[in-house]
Amino acid sequence: MAATAPADDRPDPCPAAAADSSQTPPTPDELVARAVAPVKSAFLRPPPVRDTPTNEESRASGAVPLEKKSKRQFRRERKQEQESVSRLCVAVGKTGNADACKYGASCRFSHDVDAYLAQKPADLEGTCPFTVLEQPCQYGLTCRFFGTHKDNHAPSENHEINPLSKDIQKLLWKTKYKFPRASAQIKLLGLKEVVKIKANAAADDQRAEHDNPDVSCEMNGDDKTESLCCPPVTVEHDSSLCEEMDKLAGEPLVDNSVPCPEPRASKKSKVEGDEIHKNEADTYDTKAYPEDPNLVNRLEVPSNSTSSCRVDLVATPHLREKKIIDFREKLYLAPLTTVGNLPFRRLCKTLGADITCGEMAMCTNLMQGQASEWALLRRHSSEDIFGVQICGAFPDTVARTVELVDNECSFDFIDINMGCPIDVVVNKGAGSSLLNKPMRIKSIVQASSAVTERPLTVKVRTAFFEGRNRADSLVSDIYDWGASAITIHGRSRQQRYSKLADWDYINQCAQKAPDDLHVIGNGDIFSFTDWNRHVSGSSKISTCMIARGALIKPWIFTEIKEEKDWDITSGERFNILKDYVRFGLEHWGSDTKGVETTRHFLLEWLSYMCRYIPVGLLDVVPQRLNWRPPSYCGRDDLETLMASESAADWVRISEMLLGKVPEGFTFAPKHKSNAYDRAENG
Numbered sequence: 280m281a282a283t284a285p286a287d288d289r290p291d292p293c294p295a296a297a298a299d300s301s302q303t304p305p306t307p308d309e310l311v312a313r314a315v316a317p318v319k320s321a322f323l324r325p326p327p328v329r330d331t332p333t334n335e336e337s338r339a340s341g342a343v344p345l346e347k348k349s350k351r352q353f354r355r356e357r358k359q360e361q362e363s364v365s366r367l368c369v370a371v372g373k374t375g376n377a378d379a380c381k382y383g384a385s386c387r388f389s390h391d392v393d394a395y396l397a398q399k400p401a402d403l404e405g406t407c408p409f410t411v412l413e414q415p416c417q418y419g420l421t422c423r424f425f426g427t428h429k430d431n432h433a434p435s436e437n438h439e440i441n442p443l444s445k446d447i448q449k450l451l452w453k454t455k456y457k458f459p460r461a462s463a464q465i466k467l468l469g470l471k472e473v474v475k476i477k478a479n480a481a482a483d484d485q486r487a488e489h490d491n492p493d494v495s496c497e498m499n500g501d502d503k504t505e506s507l508c509c510p511p512v513t514v515e516h517d518s519s520l521c522e523e524m525d526k527l528a529g530e531p532l533v534d535n536s537v538p539c540p541e542p543r544a545s546k547k548s549k550v551e552g553d554e555i556h557k558n559e560a561d562t563y564d565t566k567a568y569p570e571d572p573n574l575v576n577r578l579e580v581p582s583n584s585t586s587s588c589r590v591d592l593v594a595t596p597h598l599r600e601k602k603i604i605d606f607r608e609k610l611y612l613a614p615l616t617t618v619g620n621l622p623f624r625r626l627c628k629t630l631g632a633d634i635t636c637g638e639m640a641m642c643t644n645l646m647q648g649q650a651s652e653w654a655l656l657r658r659h660s661s662e663d664i665f666g667v668q669i670c671g672a673f674p675d676t677v678a679r680t681v682e683l684v685d686n687e688c689s690f691d692f693i694d695i696n697m698g699c700p701i702d703v704v705v706n707k708g709a710g711s712s713l714l715n716k717p718m719r720i721k722s723i724v725q726a727s728s729a730v731t732e733r734p735l736t737v738k739v740r741t742a743f744f745e746g747r748n749r750a751d752s753l754v755s756d757i758y759d760w761g762a763s764a765i766t767i768h769g770r771s772r773q774q775r776y777s778k779l780a781d782w783d784y785i786n787q788c789a790q791k792a793p794d795d796l797h798v799i800g801n802g803d804i805f806s807f808t809d810w811n812r813h814v815s816g817s818s819k820i821s822t823c824m825i826a827r828g829a830l831i832k833p834w835i836f837t838e839i840k841e842e843k844d845w846d847i848t849s850g851e852r853f854n855i856l857k858d859y860v861r862f863g864l865e866h867w868g869s870d871t872k873g874v875e876t877t878r879h880f881l882l883e884w885l886s887y888m889c890r891y892i893p894v895g896l897l898d899v900v901p902q903r904l905n906w907r908p909p910s911y912c913g914r915d916d917l918e919t920l921m922a923s924e925s926a927a928d929w930v931r932i933s934e935m936l937l938g939k940v941p942e943g944f945t946f947a948p949k950h951k952s953n954a955y956d957r958a959e960n961g
């Protein structure tokens with residue numbers, strides 16, 4: 280229930296608000312009925328008049344993206360940048376010693392320390408994030424806080440796990456990584472491994488073309504375009520492939536009529552997901568593959584390895600004893616492409632999130648050893664219940680990816696994204712397009728859940744098409760297929776974010792779910808009141824996942840835990856930004872490149888954060904996600920600045936935290952976060 284906010288006795292900081300007193304202003308309830316945020320009249324102001332800026336001006340303010348560059352242009356610029364004295368060799372930068380680089384004269388980067396220092400911009404305000412941690416800074420001379428470095432630090436402890444080792448990457452590049460568990464499982468389920476591993480990615484595209492659902496896909500900006508453009512792979516074309524897929528289309532692939540003889544432990548069991556597994560040392564020989572299928576990709580599997588699950592295949596995957604995660608009433612930060620990066624998740628952990636999940640990673644890109652995709656699997660040590668999210672179209676691809684990630688990564692559960700609406704994913708037969716293929720979902724879940732002992736979860740939307748809900752038909756079976764939990768985002772793919780999430784339908788689905796399946800509701804949670812209504816109000820919903828609510832106000836986790844609408848001050852919000860920046864510099868680096876990467880992701884996030892309307896400014900609390908804000912000012916200049924929807928103002932905030940932007944800087948947010956009823960990614 281929306282409550283009326285306490286009266287505010289502050290003086291009117293926005294005299295312009297009183298300008299038009301001839302008309303009776305709408306009441307707060309009328310505004311709410313029109314989905315307009317009921318901001319107290321004292322804080323209203325006329326919309327800012329913005330002249331259309333010239334290209335030159337808007338670029339300077341960072342508001343307009345540059346034209347798209349060609350690949351050649353990119354390559355040329357990259358080469359020029361590498362040759363520039365500003366790109367000091369990492370080894371030289373770290374030590375300050377021009378002879379420290381083992382590549383000597385053949386190194387592509389500059390070794391000229393004096394020239395580098397002569398052009399290096401002044402240090403940024405503040406202390407090096409590594410010095411704060413009393414650790415040596417690996418960026419050495421190139422750190423933008425170099426003046427605050429101290430000698431004699433203890434060797435640094437890396438709090439980030441799940442790196443992609445060079446050796447595993449090489450195995451993947453050479454398509455020599457073996458997948459005994461996935462292959463055996465696919466066979467056991469009567470599915471054909473229609474492609475050789477080598478041809479996997481390309482074949483996926485081919486198969487997708489073949490059985491692509493008949494959908495009209497409106498193109499929108501998405502993140503995956505780049506990462507889905509795979510580097511060239513050797514394709515062994517299998518002419519039987521298309522025929523095969525034709526035969527499979529629409530047919531039940533597996534007979535799953537065998538009843539479950541040995542149910543998994545009840546979801547009432549205790550949580551068991553919060554142990555962080557250290558990444559094992561990579562000692563293996565790529566030439567010799569031992570007979571034991573568990574040892575095929577390395578010579579030794581350390582005793583503490585999480586990948587010790589043996590190839591003991593069973594006809595029904597749920598016979599395998601899975602580890603259990605008790606999702607009940609845990610605050611779950613949703614997977615969020617781009618913005619749900621490791622520093623953001625770390626921040627949410629400090630503010631009360633219990634469960635975190637990595638950004639969606641595409642199976643084919645992981646299988647090809649793409650470093651940028653593997654970066655999405657990184658985990659911080661504070662993420663004590665952590666999931667990785669993958670997305671793929673076919674049982675063999677997904678099962679192999681699960682085996683790969685299970686062998687190489689530390690995580691507590693693995694989530695398969697079957698709700699992603701973006702065209703480039705849907706066109707490949709993955710994401711929400713799977714909602715049109717329940718039999719494919721069945722074989723993906725059966726094959727994948729059987730290759731890992733860790734819980735497998737699935738994230739879906741209500742349906743692909745508006746009005747043709749599908750999720751309810753999945754919940755009754757998906758547990759038997761091997762999933763431990765299902766997250767239901769209460770919207771269809773077609774609908775994107777245009778209406779409120781359908782919680783009645785989510786509840787109907789939850790009613791149909793077997794007792795042991797965790798049902799996680801998702802959509803529009805933006806306050807502790809929303810949370811209580813959906814989680815505490817239903818015994819069948821284990822928990823809710825929070826996405827945009829966390830982006831707009833990451834302190835939502837604190838609010839839920841403390842059951843309050845926090846009237847957070849602009850200073851407190853600024854401190855949260857400072858924490859994010861510190862985590863960002865630790866993650867992306869404190870040299871110029873790291874600073875600018877941190878700025879970029881900060882700006883992406885600020886494009887969401889500006890949608891927060893302070894509690895003390897509202898006539899009715901709590902704020903709802905679908906409310907459009909009128910033009911208003913805050914209680915101080917910083918609060919006003921933080922409410923701005925202008926990219927130039929976000930850039931200004933970034934400059935307060937990370938110094939001046941470089942010359943020629945531009946920024947345009949990837950996600951259209953301020954389009955309240957339009958599609959957003961994910």
Ligand SMILES: Cc1cc2nc3c(=O)[nH]c(=O)nc-3n(C[C@H](O)[C@H](O)[C@H](O)COP(=O)(O)O)c2cc1C
Nearest residue numbers: 613614615616639768802803825826827959960961
């Ligand atoms: C910027 C953005 C990125 C997203 N990225 C993902 C993603 O990588 N994987 C995923 O399953 N969902 C993704 N989603 C969808 C959210 O996880 C969530 O299902 C959706 O936003 C509905 O929840 P909400 O109403 O709380 O925002 C994304 C959403 C947004 C806004």
